Amino acid sequence: xxxxxxxxxxxxxxxxxxxxxxxxxxxxxxxxxxxxxxxxxxxxxxxxxxxxxxxxxxxxxxxxxxxxxxxxxxxxxxxxxxxxxxxxxxxxxxxxxxxxxxxxxxxxxxxxxxxxxxxxxxxxxxxxxxxxxxxxxxxxxxxxxxxxxxxxxxxxxxxxxxxxxxxxxxxxxxxxxxxxxxxxxxxxxxxxxxxxxxxxxxxxxxxxxxxxxxxxxxxxxxxxxxxxxxxxxxxxxxxxxxxxxxxxxxxxxxxxxxxxxxxxxxxxxxxxxxxxxxxxxxxxxxxxxxxxxxxxxxxxxxxxxxxxxxxxxxxxxxxx
Amino acid sequence: xxxxxxxxxxxxxxxxxxxxxxxxxxxxxxxxxxxxxxxxxxxxxxxxxxxxxxxxxxxxxxxxxxxxxxxxxxxxxxxxxxxxxxxxxxxxxxxxxxxxxxxxxxxxxxxxxxxxxxxxxxxxxxxxxxxxxxxxxxxxxxxxxxxxxxxxxxxxxxxxxxxxxxxxxxxxxxxxxxxxxxxxxxxxxxxxxxxxxxxxxxxxxxxxxxxxxxxxxxx
Ligand code: HEM
Numbered sequence: 001x002x003x004x005x006x007x008x009x010x011x012x013x014x015x016x017x018x019x020x021x022x023x024x025x026x027x028x029x030x031x032x033x034x035x036x037x038x039x040x041x042x043x044x045x046x047x048x049x050x051x052x053x054x055x056x057x058x059x060x061x062x063x064x065x066x067x068x069x070x071x072x073x074x075x076x077x078x079x080x081x082x083x084x085x086x087x088x089x090x091x092x093x094x095x096x097x098x099x100x101x102x103x104x105x106x107x108x109x110x111x112x113x114x115x116x117x118x119x120x121x122x123x124x125x126x127x128x129x130x131x132x133x134x135x136x137x138x139x140x141x142x143x144x145x146x147x148x149x150x151x152x153x154x155x156x157x158x159x160x161x162x163x164x165x166x167x168x169x170x171x172x173x174x175x176x177x178x179x180x181x182x183x184x185x186x187x188x189x190x191x192x193x194x195x196x197x198x199x200x201x202x203x204x205x206x207x208x209x210x211x212x213x214x215x216x217x218x219x220x221x222x223x224x225x226x227x228x229x230x231x232x233x234x235x236x237x238x239x240x241x242x243x244x245x246x247x248x249x250x251x252x253x254x255x256x257x258x259x260x261x262x263x264x265x266x267x268x269x270x271x272x273x274x275x276x277x278x279x280x281x282x283x284x285x286x287x288x289x290x291x292x293x294x295x296x297x298x299x300x301x302x303x304x305x306x307x308x309x310x311x312x313x314x315x316x317x318x319x320x
Numbered sequence: 321x322x323x324x325x326x327x328x329x330x331x332x333x334x335x336x337x338x339x340x341x342x343x344x345x346x347x348x349x350x351x352x353x354x355x356x357x358x359x360x361x362x363x364x365x366x367x368x369x370x371x372x373x374x375x376x377x378x379x380x381x382x383x384x385x386x387x388x389x390x391x392x393x394x395x396x397x398x399x400x401x402x403x404x405x406x407x408x409x410x411x412x413x414x415x416x417x418x419x420x421x422x423x424x425x426x427x428x429x430x431x432x433x434x435x436x437x438x439x440x441x442x443x444x445x446x447x448x449x450x451x452x453x454x455x456x457x458x459x460x461x462x463x464x465x466x467x468x469x470x471x472x473x474x475x476x477x478x479x480x481x482x483x484x485x486x487x488x489x490x491x492x493x494x495x496x497x498x499x500x501x502x503x504x505x506x507x508x509x510x511x512x513x514x515x516x517x518x519x520x521x522x523x524x525x526x527x528x529x530x531x532x533x534x535x536x537x538x539x
Pocket of ligand 1: 357360361362363364365368371404407408411415433435436437438439440472473475476477479480483
């Protein structure tokens, strides 16, 4: 079931050079075409600032780079790290960057259990060897109709899962986020059913595009982006890419997922990016890329047609 | 007039200050990673705040027995509509790319858009007929027409509640304020009806002339 990653091409050095290239702090005006405004403000333009990834975070070694976003510009680091949905740290987009500092990401271990022959409780560095990380540039599409392109560092999910020898009963994989009200005071309000939980069908989890991330922009993941370990499934809506994972469970039955529990008619188990299947309250046909003003068309499977074979026998408007 | 001035300044400030901040932040590029969403939400929030403030003026007059709240109500109402038009325009330009076909599709399929748009439609004649000339021309019908602000406010609040994903605290706070204002209205209408029924004709005339003299612009 090896599916070739369609449009991988080596990344040009120009594409990975400083984030400042992508930093158009003034682009709102520029794009709007406010020429007059630019002229009048021209003399007092502040210098570009804050253009590098947070240097307080350790940098990571990368052994391989794959560009999988059709050559599109990578979203500014500042934007990727200050526009987050991580309800354990607040329900606004700014709150996680403000509050996630409370999260202790070391030491960190992950329980792997359920339908497998070699369950375990492993330290993060043992689960993911920091010496063999690869970078993948993926599109990321939120169910709320915004999107970005991010350079993740991590490892493919499949080999990690295989280490624990899933049995033939392992039809699904469930993932759980840390739930600790002392580190996550916002969980006290119970907007969602904590701990946050997500799941994939086993063949989805074993797909070569499914990825476990530990870093972003060459450095360790910022807490608000799901440190120290998060899932990255680029063909599904962002909420499937669960953050700060502490448990992985192989299951025989389809696991419960947090957003589906909250609104079963609105958030399905599969939640594949699909411009033809609307959210009951809004259209999914278009999306706004962070850093752009006018919306663009959403691509089927978020532009990853190589996953289509996973769903060939399914009606995607029923299994949304 | 001297008494009115601070009220007028306050009413203008409620419109000018948030607008000035929006302009300032736009020029300083401080709108965050998603500037369109920021402005869409910011103008939506201020539409709702100004709408509820406008609605609060009648109860405020009743409680304080001052006429000033009623005399700045038009300024507040027009600022509400200005923010609403900005809100609507941002959606038309950046969400829809000015496509009429897409607006039609959204109006049919997206309940929160249907609700918001209905509120905008209801408030449109109120903005148009807000002038003294229209007020004179419409006489009592002007008062009846301007009652449209109540259903518009209900639609606006429901619109907000409808589009929130999971955390409904804020829209519920606004909804609670609106219900409190409506309850006040219903109660005071009830009281004045009862008074009318209970009072002998002579006194009733007196009350009516009294209230007519305290406020030149009735509800
Ligand atoms: C009295 C009328 C209206 C009021 C009081 C109102 C108020 C609001 C509020 C409070 C928000 C959310 C702001 C936030 O999340 O902080 C909002 C969002 C929004 N409104 Fe309105 N609105 C009105 C009319 C309209 C109209 C006429 C349209 C367009 C036809 C519209 C389209 C939208 C859109 C597209 C959003 C953003 C939804 C999203 O983020 O997905 N609204 N509005």
